[in-house]
Amino acid sequence: MIRDITIGQYYPSNSILHKLDSRVKLIATLVFIISLFVVNNFIGYGFAFLCLAILIYISKVPVKFMLRGLKSIVFIIIFTLILNLFVTDGETVLFSFGIIRITLEGVLLAIKICIRLIMLIVGSSLLTLTTTPIELTNGIERGLVPLKKIGVPAHEIAMMMTIALRFIPTLLDETDKIIKAQQARGADFETGNFLNRAKNLIPILVPLFVSSFRRAEELATAMEARCYSGSENRTKLNVMKYNKRDFKALFFIILYIVGIVLIKIFV
């Protein structure tokens, strides 16, 4: 049950998007996310949506697969929708009942925020769907290198991400095992009130922490034994190089930024 959860799900394919340098994809995602917050009218959203749709088409990732990722956040979307619907105050009252007032402004805002949220999730999942975790961490490490001068530990951040990704399946397996072992000792995780349930987590969390610390310690020793000493003088097996298509992609990103700016100014 617990091992069915997939994190950073990658969809293997040979599209141009998959082959693109992960740094370019990271930049694109960042630009896309910022653009969603810059524009606040429907024309802007339409433009962003069009671009996103083209990218999804190019990526060869089935739309169904993309939408499945949205399923888990349906609750959050509905929650924000309702919250904005009821809380936003405005001039044009559409409906009122007791203290509940729904205004035109509220409806518009709720819709806008939902569009933003959905595009945000779809946009960033496009990144993880087309980029393997290892490329992603490499991209982050290389992308952060310029920031090293101001004291950002680029290599360390990437290393932590790699280790986290490496150990997620291991720890999920371990959690599954511990839950079963405690169930075999008569532990009950399904019934009782909230406080009781929280208390019942102790038999899972303590062994999990203990084992994580043991793993961390053993991993640190193993890394030391393999001459790990941080980022100094470190080389890489796979060196990242920008390609022709990466520069083309950068050009399109700039075009997109120009488009967004124009919409912001003139509409």
Added chain:
Amino acid sequence: MIKSENLTFEYKITTEKDGKSIDETIKALDSVNIDIKDGDFVAILGHNGSGKSTFAKHINALLLPSDGTMYVNGYNTKDLEKLWDIRQSAGMVFQNPDNQMVATIVEEDVAFGPENLGVPSEEIRKRVDESLKSVGMYEFKDASPARLSGGQKQRIAIAGVLAMLPKCIILDEPTAMLDPMGRKEVINTVIKLNKKFNMTVILITHYMNEAVLADKVFVMDSGKLVMQGTPREIFKNPDKLFSYGLDVPQVTELSHMLIKKGVNIRDDILTVSEMVDEIIKKASKKTVFYHTENAKKENNKETVLSLRNVSHVYNEGTVFKKTALNNINLEIKKGEFLGLIGHTGSGKSTLIQHLNALLKPTSGEILLYGKDDYKDVNKLKSIRQKIGLVFQYPEHQLFEMTVYKDIAFAPTNLGLSEEEIKERVDTAAKTAGLSEEIYEKSPFDLSGGQKRRVAIAGILAMKPDVLVLDEPTAGLDPKGRDEILSAVKKMHDEFGMTVILVSHSMEDISKIADRIIVMYGGEIYKSGTPSEIFEDANSLRKIGLDVPQITLLFKELNEKGFNLPDNIFTVDKAFEIIYQLFEQVEKQ
């Protein structure tokens, strides 16, 4: 290559006694002098806590001596400037395959060492490919470590060390967590490195059959080097080895039992074929009529559990579909001692989780005392109480502040009274061989073997009718293995408990089980008494299982014209029979 002079390592621990804290100095290593030459294959033996791992960590400069010196490849390990040269020339592989992999892709993991050393990228690529080829894992270079078996992961770890181009490779119990097949993969790889590439190998192990393969064996006990010599010289003294909490190969033990009775054979036998040669040369008879009690002891007792056409399919209807159990039919009688054997992935673990209602069959049914309770959600607790399941590495489930509370966890969940709980904890602790003195200790302060017994006591405290144990001896040293097995035997013999024991070790299981079930590919491959199972050694080896050395000995003797029973698997039985082959000599 490696030389230690009066190597001593001390550390301080603070213990609380009567409210006062006392500093105690523990000598983990005590004036150890070891000299290992280039190209040697050395095995280091010793029980848990004897100082073997501490010694290994000194070779890699992960620990520095408190006194004395350690030289690796001519460098003194105290010379901090040479630290990277030392770690590069003496690479280390650890016990847990999961906890030494850094990257999410095999080739990236192998590249980790050379990347740290600042080797140019093209050179790393070359080294990674070559290292993966020498451990036979090249086709897995793009795989994710999570998808590999234990043996494969350890081979990747070895490749990771090889990519640093070391002169020496140290393996700290690399096979302790593997099944027999994985063990073989790793050991064959190690032998290849030593023979083909002339690599110096230092293998720390609890398995005597692995130590036999070395050129030289060192034995450690309480931080001291107590024995050294060739495997032949070392295993000549079984009694001395037993006193250090170690073991000898079955045929060696047999030969020494014969010698003690006055039979004149070599005292340095290590392998089955040596024993066969010696018997052919010196035995006076070729036939022994021996009545093995092959007649089944009819067990007419009540049936506790019956499985009818039980199947379990994971991820039905997806591409990841996997049939873990296929149409299992099985009856377990009261008071039975059932052994369950099969390699990793054969369905053993899935099967025992069904018995405990942790998994539900996708088809078929399980009956407890003839009743179909498994489908009733309200009866889950009572099933889990009646069928006590001890998981693999059960010490990983301990969580309470004190040993007492941890053992009391299950009875508390059953909602028993304070007195009842106390009584159950006492009985369970005693049965598992634990004394009352440790009740107030933290379970995390205990030794590995003790922790495991606390965890087993935690299940016993539910007073189960059936006790299911999943590899209770995994990762323990020979003495720890014996302690656990004799505790389990006691539960069965003295308290009449029905026991189901899952194990990789044919030698352990054949000694104590009444009936053995061999699992293969999710099905019951074979079932019967130990002698019925071992009659056909070939079919067991075909599915990747080991047979006890003794069984092999009798098989080979019979192939060479002897006429002996073919279902012998314990050293004691073998002694009775082989001794008769020599009796005439003695009488003359």
